[in-house]
Amino acid sequence: MSAPALVACLECDLLHRQARLPAGGEARCTRCGAHLFRSARPDANELALALALAASILFVAANLFPLLGLEVRGTRSSTTLLDAVRSLWDDEARAVAVLVFVTTMLVPAAELFGLIWVLTALRRGARAWGAVPMLHFIESVKPWGMVEVFVLGVLVSLVKLATIATVEPGVALYSFGALMALIAAAAAAFDAEAAWARLEAIR
Ligand SMILES: [Zn+2]
Known part of the structure; x- marks a missing residue:
């Protein structure tokens, strides 16, 4: 992944800096706990x-x-x-x-x-x-x-x-x-x- 991108929470609009996740990990909003993004497992699909x-x-x-x-x-x-x-x-x-x-x-x-x-x-x-x-x-x-x-x-x-x-x-x-x-x-x-x-x- 290139430069850290910003991700907005779909539920409450809070901005987060996108961080590297372990494979299969999920990032959640720090304010409301809504799903932000997931790190794809190599065998995801x-x-x-x-x-x-x-x-x-x-x-x-x-x-x-x-x-x-x-x-x-x-x-x-x-x-x-x-x-x-x-x-x-x-x-x-x-x-x-x-x-x-x-x-x-x-x-x-x-x-x-x-x-x-x-x-x-x-x-x-x-x-x-x-x-x-x-x-x-x-x-x-x-x-x-x-x-x-x-x-x-x-x-x-x-x-x-x-x-x-x-x-x-x-x-x-x-x-x-x-x-x-x-x-x-x-x-x-x-x-x-x-x-x-x-x-x-x-x-
Ligand atoms: Zn939120």
Whole structure:
């Protein structure tokens, strides 16, 4: 770290001179005790990277395999998520098609790719190309990833559909359930502050 920078407490505005901390240490405000900053452990984002890698495998499975199979009066059909988006688009429900595509495919994919891209480079002690905009992007796009809303919505419609047809949950539905848990875990394990600190140190 270069010249001691000043850090303002987010709770009470008191200024502190930034000091060197032991690895994994946390600095708190001397007046109100609020969190100021943390010193990144070298392995701070190992878990987040492992979870993001596992989630990306599930993401592929969730999009390749059928979401569910339906049987109505002997006629069977099964559909993947992309089929569902396409038929929404064809049925003139274009806004819904775009929303489903963005919140369940595009944003989670971009978020996972961004995390893996930045964290694998940091792990090697390197700075990934576009790491800074990518970290900003991950932070800003987070509220738009809604895999959990999607999974709950599908479960509700499954219960309703079960009254008129035979419904077989597909591989992708289980993958989406697990993906929901893994994305939440990766997001919780991701220490953005530590990632920024390491990027700063590499520069
Ligand atoms: Zn304070």
